[in-house]
Amino acid sequence: MTTSEVEREIVIGGHFGPYGGRFVPEALTSALDQLDEAFHSAIADPEFAIQLSGLERDYTGRPSPLTRAWRFGEYCNDAHVYFKREDLNHTGSHKINNALGQVLLAQRMGKTRVIAETGAGQHGVATATAAALLGLECAVYMGEEDTRRQALNVARMKLLGAEVISVTNGSRTLKDAINEAMRDWVASVDSTHYVLGTVTGPSPFPEMVRHFHSVIGRESREQILAVEGRLPDAVAACVGGGSNAMGLFSGFIDDLSVQLRGYEAGGDGVETGRHAARFSAGSPGVLHGARTYVMQDKWGQTIPSHSISAGLDYPGVGPEHAWLHDTGRAIYEPVNDSEAMDAFALCSRTEGIIPAIETAHGLAGVIRLGKELGSDSVIILNLSGRGDKDVATAARWFGIELEHSESGISIELAEGR
């Protein structure tokens, strides 16, 4: 497959090869048409670009640095490992790129309210932040299970003035939060824009969300050329819905010498059935408005996913990833909870960066990649988020007692995990 073939497939009617498209109630079709038109007119409008890039620079803090991970690299067969520091963005993850873009667009479309779904809470926080900044009303749907896992982010959203709606049906995670957000949107579409948080959903969401994150790939490409004088051998990212990965990949998709590597949640292990490994154990189907790889039973019922990471705990994946997978342009592998948590600890202790547990799956992948590609290889990992929100989960995993003493938290890492 040549680059031009890949590109051509991507633009036809919101499809990526056989994937993507629009599988939605008719009530949403005209809203999606309007959104598609508004999005394309906005990105062709220099004023919108100036507004967005101004916010990215002065509010988010872009460009984010590309940091050489010297000590972590020693555990990756001495590969030249670079972290694209999306964790340093305002709100602590890449999610703000898309949230600012879409909330600006919502404002431009005359909407007064935005809604969002969130898993780990990072997208909810980013949307609540952008809504506060631009003066829009905001409601965030979050699975009850995730509100428990990510209590810190629930509090952040509330502090930012958003309403957080705990979703108690289905598996009470991200998948069910998306269902509820869609139901809200069908009834409120006149006044409300749905800020979908990843590269899934009906067209134009996958294309639009990728566009707002493409700044990650553009910056990375310039930065690596400046520091290494050449393109990387591989770029890597964790893949839940796949927005941080699509943002990074988009900068290198035409550079066929650059491998695109995605790491999905292997949970307790793909063989246990408790995972979110859509490419390893899923099959093509339709979920949440798009055809893509889905974890489903033989009758097409969605199988609940499992991961220690709320942000990767999703039974579907962005349709463009499905296409990149089928065409062989990108390679996706599962990373189990335990391997991810080992990488989490390693990154914290070698680089002084506590990553999000989502990101830790990508870090584990980079350790594998270093072994595969050799000591002179150049690898960029999208360090998609910081781990503050995951401290309680990580502490439990590592057997750290959180003492609420004056001296703060006493930390002793349990050996062997």
Added chain:
Amino acid sequence: MNPMKTGSISAAFAHAKGERRALLIGYLPAGFPTLDESIELVQAMCDGGVDLIEVGLPYSDPLMDGPVIQQAVDQALTNGATPKSVLTVIKAVADRGVVPVVMSYWNPIEQFGVENFARELHQAGGVGVITPDLTIEEGQPWIAAAALHDVDPIFLVAPSSTNERIAKICHDTRGFVYAASTMGVTGARDQVSNMAPELVARVRQCTDLPIAVGLGVSNGIQAAEIAKYADGVIVGSAFVKAANAGGVNAVRELAQELAQGVRHGG
């Protein structure tokens, strides 16, 4: 294909029209609460005067449905409902001389195999399929498979649909056009949206197909109101509520009340 053959959707609408009334359409999910009970419930709907039954195919992510139907399909899935259960219930409805169609989100049909589904449905006596999350753009393979097996593909129009889209949807729809009365999910409402008459009028401009109105209808008075301007009245959540509250008797009584309603609209 004879459009007016006995047991077909068009014949049912023509019969109702002959009686100067609207057609009564009722929905219940297959396998709710169990397969055997769901058969008894649809039979009660038939006995109470429902003319056409939408047998729901329970799906794990029903994003067009409100809490009442969500809980019912969850219960059906927990109790083991599959597309095969749907075919069993379809056959039970057909055996009572009432017209059965399927209401299903798209993925279960795609996984069953589009053509297999159309064939097996036809063999079971099913004559149509309502697909609430399938757009006509994505629906072309289904439309072809349905035509091959004499099954009517039934698409929805919404108050937000442009006239241009309504024309396209009517072009590809067979049997009847499903007009969603409101912008929202399924569930009984105190008032049926005032957007419905306007929508039905716009659909009439595009097609001679019968038009049925659904979403939010729960009692005989509302049914009578809709029967004044639409050819069919669709009731879903209210039947699920009745089944939860009083089983077959409550379902039969609701059907009787609604059947009175559709006869007082003209």
